[in-house]
Amino acid sequence: MNIQKPISIIGMGKCLPANKVCSHELEEKLHIPKGWAERYSGVKERYHRTEETSGYLGARALEEALNEAGIEFHDLDLLICGSATFDYVIPNQACVIKAEVAGGMESDVPALNLDTTCLSFVSGIDMAAMMMDGKRYQKIAVVSVEISSNGLNPENWETATLFGDGAAAAVLSWEPEKGGRMLHALQETYSEGAYNTQLKGGGNQYHFKDYPYNPELYSFAMEGRKLLKMAKTKIPEFMANFFTSLDIEITDIDLIIPHQASRAGIAIFRNMYDFKKGQIFENLETHGNCIAASIPMALYDAIQQGKLKRGDTCLISGTSAGFSIGGVLFRY
Amino acid sequence: MNIQKPISIIGMGKCLPANKVCSHELEEKLHIPKGWAERYSGVKERYHRTEETSGYLGARALEEALNEAGIEFHDLDLLICGSATFDYVIPNQACVIKAEVAGGMESDVPALNLDTTCLSFVSGIDMAAMMMDGKRYQKIAVVSVEISSNGLNPENWETATLFGDGAAAAVLSWEPEKGGRMLHALQETYSEGAYNTQLKGGGNQYHFKDYPYNPELYSFAMEGRKLLKMAKTKIPEFMANFFTSLDIEITDIDLIIPHQASRAGIAIFRNMYDFKKGQIFENLETHGNCIAASIPMALYDAIQQGKLKRGDTCLISGTSAGFSIGGVLFRY
Numbered sequence: 171m172n173i174q175k176p177i178s179i180i181g182m183g184k185c186l187p188a189n190k191v192c193s194h195e196l197e198e199k200l201h202i203p204k205g206w207a208e209r210y211s212g213v214k215e216r217y218h219r220t221e222e223t224s225g226y227l228g229a230r231a232l233e234e235a236l237n238e239a240g241i242e243f244h245d246l247d248l249l250i251c252g253s254a255t256f257d258y259v260i261p262n263q264a265c266v267i268k269a270e271v272a273g274g275m276e277s278d279v280p281a282l283n284l285d286t287t288c289l290s291f292v293s294g295i296d297m298a299a300m301m302m303d304g305k306r307y308q309k310i311a312v313v314s315v316e317i318s319s320n321g322l323n324p325e326n327w328e329t330a331t332l333f334g335d336g337a338a339a340a341v342l343s344w345e346p347e348k349g350g351r352m353l354h355a356l357q358e359t360y361s362e363g364a365y366n367t368q369l370k371g372g373g374n375q376y377h378f379k380d381y382p383y384n385p386e387l388y389s390f391a392m393e394g395r396k397l398l399k400m401a402k403t404k405i406p407e408f409m410a411n412f413f414t415s416l417d418i419e420i421t422d423i424d425l426i427i428p429h430q431a432s433r434a435g436i437a438i439f440r441n442m443y444d445f446k447k448g449q450i451f452e453n454l455e456t457h458g459n460c461i462a463a464s465i466p467m468a469l470y471d472a473i474q475q476g477k478l479k480r481g482d483t484c485l486i487s488g489t490s491a492g493f494s495i496g497g498v499l500f501r502y
Numbered sequence: 503m504n505i506q507k508p509i510s511i512i513g514m515g516k517c518l519p520a521n522k523v524c525s526h527e528l529e530e531k532l533h534i535p536k537g538w539a540e541r542y543s544g545v546k547e548r549y550h551r552t553e554e555t556s557g558y559l560g561a562r563a564l565e566e567a568l569n570e571a572g573i574e575f576h577d578l579d580l581l582i583c584g585s586a587t588f589d590y591v592i593p594n595q596a597c598v599i600k601a602e603v604a605g606g607m608e609s610d611v612p613a614l615n616l617d618t619t620c621l622s623f624v625s626g627i628d629m630a631a632m633m634m635d636g637k638r639y640q641k642i643a644v645v646s647v648e649i650s651s652n653g654l655n656p657e658n659w660e661t662a663t664l665f666g667d668g669a670a671a672a673v674l675s676w677e678p679e680k681g682g683r684m685l686h687a688l689q690e691t692y693s694e695g696a697y698n699t700q701l702k703g704g705g706n707q708y709h710f711k712d713y714p715y716n717p718e719l720y721s722f723a724m725e726g727r728k729l730l731k732m733a734k735t736k737i738p739e740f741m742a743n744f745f746t747s748l749d750i751e752i753t754d755i756d757l758i759i760p761h762q763a764s765r766a767g768i769a770i771f772r773n774m775y776d777f778k779k780g781q782i783f784e785n786l787e788t789h790g791n792c793i794a795a796s797i798p799m800a801l802y803d804a805i806q807q808g809k810l811k812r813g814d815t816c817l818i819s820g821t822s823a824g825f826s827i828g829g830v831l832f833r834y
Binding site: 173219223224249254255256257258259260261262264265266268269274275278279280281282283284285286287293297300301303306307317320321357358359360361362364365367368369370371372373374375376377378379382383385388390491492493494496 | 505551555556581586587588589590591592593594596597598600601606607610611612613614615616617618619625629632633635638639649652653689690691692693694696697699700701702703704705706707708709710711714715717720722823824825826828
């Protein structure tokens, strides 16, 4: 369904933990053959937090985005945190970020959390755009922050070498006079893949009270082959649905930012269509898969590197646990 | 901000665990003086799950709501799960409910999770109403399901006797020909109360890897007195903001369903305004505080008992961890 709303991204921010972890360090630490990480996951380096919290990383990213937007926190009408990981079970991460961001303590801006795992930023932008009307909601910030490094099983090389930590934020603004437009969005959830990606422990089914810590139960696990197979079948179906009512094709879009799921995942997508060189943006090699924070961090990097310019069209899209595919098309 | 959209609640559902726990049983089990639970918390009985999962309870509540609405799951445009507790960390609860609900496996309806703790149902209705446009979103289901009984510290009598488990669901539909209307909504987050309600363990700050289970760290805890003090100051401010653009007052509303936070919490609200007898709906005594599921279960009960009739105005409103107050005013 076309959205066609006069909404611009007026500010972006990003914050990484200080501790950069190169693949050879990780290989040494986890007794993984030298070169395996980069060859298998495509990740040369990623950031793993030491002292930083999700609240800290999220608040710093949001402050940079507000600064670029030229507004204060109290100018927002809503703060959405779209993330799969969190500092505490209660309160939610959005409230923690609000309590830590400059100006957050002094204002009553509503804060809420949204979770579609890796798609949480895309869903946050989609929901924000649908909710924005230039009246009640004129300015909404969406922050995604993930600390994945705690939930990695050191014996599962595939995930241990793939994931990283980080945060990014975007400020959306209702601006009929500016050129930014939210154009189109879609999400679909295919339940046959509901349990192909899991972090079982820590909820009510495997409660910490009854299930003491063990890395298998309390770490992220994915059935990589099944997921790649689902992606191969479902992405073309999803994209056909996405573009059915539009008068452009996927290859007409100026810049596409896929979720930085894995080297294999991005390659599958890249090979589905006849993309031009530079049309797909990647930062997997230098950041790893940062769950929901991957797409907005890549969007930030693309803008910084001049690969997405004002007036360009951009598609942010990815897959997520559950199993969902989502996408938002906008003019920057 | 007035919403004024032709949106009706066309179906409601509710599902409780089979195991009803009377206060005297709980007092015996936890060595609490006889009569303390009811006297202090106001709860005579609540339900604590045995075999039921959040996925099961949520799916059954949603099926009843779809049945009353006279539609199938695939007729929905979006499934929102608004809850603070969950079966698994990944995938999110919405995807788990979708995988369990009749018809969920066979359709691609998008599923997403929303968390504003106790306000999650209210926020879900608010967001759904803001997103609904009669085009992309014509029918949205909001499900709230909570299993709180796992996260209770048996040595903290206040919380151990207060909380219960349960689920409820509502189906919203864009129906210009029907009388239902979403009228008005507001949420505010006051960060000075960010940490007055906490479940610290299980996130990245106190990760299960480094912090073995202990009931204090891994149970819900609240600073009751501080919360009641915040409620006393902030609720009148919030309600003044809520009604400032409306031509009615809070006492003009046919039925008000507050979050069933605690006897003291409801009493504070009740005494703030000159309410008529029966204007405030309660089910705390027979259900306990079921976090986000309390308000929709009470809404379900009010409709079943004939206390909310078609054409009546209804305000659902409450406080939540973080610290937020929210409310949605609608004509049923």
